[in-house]
Amino acid sequence: MSDAIMEIEKVSKIYDTDGMEVHALRELSLGIKAGEFTAIAGPSGSGKTTLLNIISGLDTPTSGTVTLSGKLISEMKGSELSDFRRDRIGFIFQSYNLIPVLSVKENIEYIMLLQGVSEHERRSRVTSILNQVGLEGMETRLPRQLSGGQQQRVAVARAIVTKPDIILADEPTANLDSVTASTLLDIMHELNQTSGITFVFSTHDSMIMEKARRLVLLRDGSIDKDETRS
């Protein structure tokens, strides 16, 4: 039996675009172990975002299965899938996607509120996470009052505060300048090192590729290269 927390088995995704079939993924298989800091890279159209969407349950594969922590995501639907994403997966998006009408604190608390975490526990986790991502004193600010880098740190805090099994980050540094991107990457790397949180990135960013302990290169929907660094 594999020790991977995530198992992707022969996943294919075919899009029908104007009557033409586009193979975004071709029988792709991949295992992600707990605590990995993995970058999925590749040229545009290689299937990185599609793979991330499928393994997060945001999209469904045409064939194949995705299992996270022993649960078959690819067959979940509706509220079951929503609850699974809420409890097991953390998301970091390229364009931050914070809830614009909620403050920093409320954005971080949002998923915990859906989970029904007690107020005391929420407060304690928010204080701790704000320290970890360097946003102390900014609890009451709204997303529009923050810089891009600060917004992405809030997104990181929101993703990790619920202690999910895996964090999926889709091009998290694409909208940031290199200094901010480097700082943010350091934060995520440290969280991985100290807390053992599993990160999977879809990226073009060479900084992430360099920092990743495992690099999966995709080409035309298949794995071209899969290397683990010590």
Place this chain on the structure above:
Amino acid sequence: MILLKIAFRNIFRHKRRSFLTGMMMAGGCALFGLFFGMVDGTYGNLIEMITKNHTGHIQLHMNDYLDKPSIYKTIKAPEAIGARVESVSHVQSWAPRIYTPALAFAGKKTTGIKVVGIDPARESHTTRIKSRVSKGEFISSSEQNEIIITHGLTRVLKVDLGGEIALISQGIDGSIANNLFTVTGIIGNEGSSFGESICYIHIDAAREFMSMESGAHEIAIILDDHSRTKMVTKLLKDELNNPEISVEPWQVVEAAFYRAMQADLKGNRYSIGVFTIIIAVGVLNTVLMVLLESTREFGVLKALGTRPFHIFKLILYETAFLAIISIVVGTIAGVAANWWFLVHGITYPTPIEYGGYVFTKLTSKITARSMTTPALIIFSTAVMVSIWPAVRAARIIPVKAMRSG
């Protein structure tokens, strides 16, 4: 709680859109309120006029009297029944009446008329007959051969104050009833066509005229509020518990007027329906716009693990909050408009006369209905039209939604 917070703040995030939609809902609420206030004011005045001029809010008769009036169908011991009527809550006053058809003669003129025998003291507390006497005096409390006629009757019989009218009818014992009366008062205005064939005499004079020892054909009852008529009718039925006496609300006594009023109100429902549809389309348009503009956000919320039902609730909460704020504003505006029309009214180009009363203004009324019904219509319409967009939002596929916008 977090969903309520997001929904509430979203209203202020899209200020322009919320303002326009809110204005439409508030305007609709205010106009509905004014509409109901005007309807209640108009019909309230008409009902007050009809009931307080003569009919009363409730009437007592012997069974079948209204369908087949007869001088022989008399309520025995009206004073004793009146005392029991008075004991029922919300009853303000009551007055016994006697009716008989008669031939009226004045000089060489003659006409058929309805003679109404009234108790002047009780009648003046129950109806407005006394205040409608425009010329001369109301019937005095002692039994005298005084008669009050309408302006219409003065024209027909060519008689005026101080003139004499001879009445001929049939007594209750089968004898020929006849007596001479002196005109002491005239009801209504000159030129009025009201009541060309009605006159009033003292109830004791009427009893003597008809050879009746006691009894009455009708007891008219006035309540402290006409809206309690149906409830008090039931209380009176229970109190009297007499199978020979029918207790009829004004809606039965004035059935023709009531049917006409109901038909008019039914017609109003179509106007309300059309107006509601206009508001509903406006709200639907806004909610669909919200859905379109916020598709990406809903996709993100779902990606983060928000359940479809929570997205559904989020849309409904947002609409409900906007509707509540609009209703508060609209209700205040509606009450203010109704107050203005209550105080100032709309003057008719030409006065309208009905039942001897002249209406010069269309006035409004501030009622519970003019405040609650518009609020309910606006709120339920707003929430109902939001259901379909909310279902659509709940079914959004996150990956597609996040690609939009």
